[in-house]
Amino acid sequence: MPDLTDKAAKAYSDAYQSAIDDVISRYPALRRLSAADAAVMLQSVDFENLFRSNYGMDKALEGLAVSFAKEIIVTPPPPALPSTEVLSAALQFQVDAANSQITQSAAEIKKTMMNSILGKQSEAEFAAALKSEALRPDQINSYVNQNLRTFHRTVENQMAEANPEELYIWDGAPPKSDECIDMVAQGALPYSEWVANYGAYLTSGTHYGCVHTLQRFVQAGQLDQAKKVREEQGIDA
Numbered sequence: 006m007p008d009l010t011d012k013a014a015k016a017y018s019d020a021y022q023s024a025i026d027d028v029i030s031r032y033p034a035l036r037r038l039s040a041a042d043a044a045v046m047l048q049s050v051d052f053e054n055l056f057r058s059n060y061g062m063d064k065a066l067e068g069l070a071v072s073f074a075k076e077i078i079v080t081p082p083p084p085a086l087p088s089t090e091v092l093s094a095a096l097q098f099q100v101d102a103a104n105s106q107i108t109q110s111a112a113e114i115k116k117t118m119m120n121s122i123l124g125k126q127s128e129a130e131f132a133a134a135l136k137s138e139a140l141r142p143d144q145i146n147s148y149v150n151q152n153l154r155t156f157h158r159t160v161e162n163q164m165a166e167a168n169p170e171e172l173y174i175w176d177g178a179p180p181k182s183d184e185c186i187d188m189v190a191q192g193a194l195p196y197s198e199w200v201a202n203y204g205a206y207l208t209s210g211t212h213y214g215c216v217h218t219l220q221r222f223v224q225a226g227q228l229d230q231a232k233k234v235r236e237e238q239g240i241d242a
């Protein structure tokens with residue numbers, strides 16, 4: 006089931022996809038110009054700004070921040086809250102990274118467009134070149150998703166550091182990697198044990214695309230996944 010992180014990453018890659026579609030639909034008109042005129046015109050277009058404002062990628066970025074503000078509210082709230090300065094700095098780094106990707110993608114697409122015009126490529130050929138040279142929407146999606154999950158883990162770790170006497174589980178979708186299966190099977194442990202045994206994974210996840218994060222243990226139902234995994238693995242309860 007898609008969570009808020011998946012939804013935010015999808016909104017972002019959808020905005021990227023519609024920008025790409027629009028660029029492709031404008032290509033035939035540019036191609037009809039002479040190469041010199043097309044070059045002058047392309048030079049004058051603020052591609053990056055087009056991407057940010059016209060195609061809604063900036064809005065999608067804002068959406069990321071908002072969805073995160075919602076996601077990190079846990080019920081009941083922990084006794085101590087982590088520093089908001091640290092959290093907002095951590096989020097800002099993720100937004101900056103996504104931002105620099107828009108800059109890079111816009112430049113990449115412009116370059117591909119110019120090369121295609123010079124090579125007198127058809128719209129279909131241009132679309133194919135874009136696919137191989139610019140980032141694909143699914144790559145954008147997994148990149149943003151990965152960054153957001155890392156941020157989410159950072160938030161949960163800060164929460165745990167501020168409340169070390171509480172118990173925590175390794176939470177998320179049914180685990181697939183051996184490391185996550187092992188971690189989910191541990192059930193609820195004090196933060197110190199997580200750090201001692203799994204410290205390397207707590208903020209980065211166990212692999213690229215890992216959807217798991219520490220979560221404070223507040224109710225029995227949170228152990229359902231751990232029970233299931235222990236049964237599947239034949240570990241005595």
Ligand SMILES: [Zn+2]
Nearest residue numbers: 185215216217
């Ligand atoms: Zn995982």
